[in-house]
Amino acid sequence: MHGTRISGVEDSSSIVPLFDLRVTDDDVAAVSETLRSGWLTMGPRTQAFEAAFAEHLGVRHAVAVSSATAALHLAYLAAGVGPGDEVIVPAITFVAGAAAARYCGAVPVLADIVGQHDLGLDPDDLDNRATERTKAVCAVHYAGYPAAVESLRAWCAERSVALIEDAAHSPHLSPVGLASVYSFFSNKVLSCGEGGLLATNDDAVGEIARLLRSHAMTSGTWDRHLGHAATYDVVGTGYNYRLDEPRAALLSARLPRLQEDIAERRRLVHRYRAALADVPGITLPYDDDAVDRSACYVMPVMIDDPALRDLLRADLLERHGVQTSVLYPAIHEFTEYRGEQAQPLPRSEHAARTELTIPLFPHLSDASQDRVISGLIDGLDQLRG
Numbered sequence: 001m002h003g004t005r006i007s008g009v010e011d012s013s014s015i016v017p018l019f020d021l022r023v024t025d026d027d028v029a030a031v032s033e034t035l036r037s038g039w040l041t042m043g044p045r046t047q048a049f050e051a052a053f054a055e056h057l058g059v060r061h062a063v064a065v066s067s068a069t070a071a072l073h074l075a076y077l078a079a080g081v082g083p084g085d086e087v088i089v090p091a092i093t094f095v096a097g098a099a100a101a102r103y104c105g106a107v108p109v110l111a112d113i114v115g116q117h118d119l120g121l122d123p124d125d126l127d128n129r130a131t132e133r134t135k136a137v138c139a140v141h142y143a144g145y146p147a148a149v150e151s152l153r154a155w156c157a158e159r160s161v162a163l164i165e166d167a168a169h170s171p172h173l174s175p176v177g178l179a180s181v182y183s184f185f186s187n188k189v190l191s192c193g194e195g196g197l198l199a200t201n202d203d204a205v206g207e208i209a210r211l212l213r214s215h216a217m218t219s220g221t222w223d224r225h226l227g228h229a230a231t232y233d234v235v236g237t238g239y240n241y242r243l244d245e246p247r248a249a250l251l252s253a254r255l256p257r258l259q260e261d262i263a264e265r266r267r268l269v270h271r272y273r274a275a276l277a278d279v280p281g282i283t284l285p286y287d288d289d290a291v292d293r294s295a296c297y298v299m300p301v302m303i304d305d306p307a308l309r310d311l312l313r314a315d316l317l318e319r320h321g322v323q324t325s326v327l328y329p330a331i332h333e334f335t336e337y338r339g340e341q342a343q344p345l346p347r348s349e350h351a352a353r354t355e356l357t358i359p360l361f362p363h364l365s366d367a368s369q370d371r372v373i374s375g376l377i378d379g380l381d382q383l384r385g
Helices: 025-037 044-057 068-078 096-103 123-129 149-159 203-212 221-225 245-276 306-320 346-354 366-384
Strands: 061-065 086-090 107-111 113-115 118-121 134-140 162-166 179-183 196-200 299-303 355-358
Touching: 025 245, 044 061, 044 196, 044 245, 061 068, 061 203, 068 096, 068 162, 068 179, 068 196, 068 203, 086 096, 086 118, 096 107, 096 134, 107 123, 113 346, 118 123, 118 134, 123 149, 134 149, 149 162, 196 203, 245 299, 245 366, 299 306, 299 346, 306 346, 306 355, 306 366, 346 355
Parallel strands: 086 107, 086 134, 134 162, 162 179
Antiparallel strands: 061 196, 113 118, 179 196, 299 355
């Protein structure tokens, strides 16, 4: 996604950005205090954020890392994914879900989504994709809307397959499967620029993630600084997936506002849905009840005629000054992944050609939102003649 700005004041005289990041004085103070502390690598502020986020989710283990991609890699490894294994991933998601399987030496197997009204992984498609090599399923909570995790968990349990949840868009959802991963990228609901987290109630998974995120060392720099260990051993092949202290401090400062931010996102999504519900040529994914279970990371709309989607994007920007995006292109249509998918993915391909993401962030003004709505309706009217 593009259009991220650090401002605090939305400029209605220019473009309506896809996303706008508001940084408060408290956020800046938390980072400044950390910089003055002289301790910048993974340490007490990272530990404090992990404890706060674990309490927020109600889980036993919260392991902060450098990105949600890193968290996915660690989750797959903790699930025992290795060379020759397969991981089922929805075709409509960020490419990290597939790439992290490759990091383990495994093969990502892409599955279809439910359809235009639900862009989550279709549980009924799993049997079409599974083989004796299937080791894990990655369920994505698309746009913050919960995936069908109960059905997915039952399918996985019956076959001794691990369920990993990609909750990059959903910092309010606790893990149902073996582990969930979260993103703190700059445009996410809870953001710090770069960062991620693995959450789990499985003690072994938590231990593996903590060990492997820092080169599989038996003690960290902060532990040795406190005198808890004189040296360290290396007990495996680990990674440099540490989260630094300034980002952890920023996350701790922003976490108390999370529920308020999500509530405002839901209000704006309900307002969008009321205005667009009866507009010809548009399908709105999910339903009004689902909004109140979602983090409302983005506002997706489906343009019924795929030939109009990109024309409408250009029109919104050129005539109305409204930024948009596409969430997501289908993974199997990227150059790197093209040709690997043996079975068709018709619903994913249709969604990739019809999805349009319109501006959404907690301090989006009603006036700017009305500008998006009117531009969308006007653009469709113009293009449809």
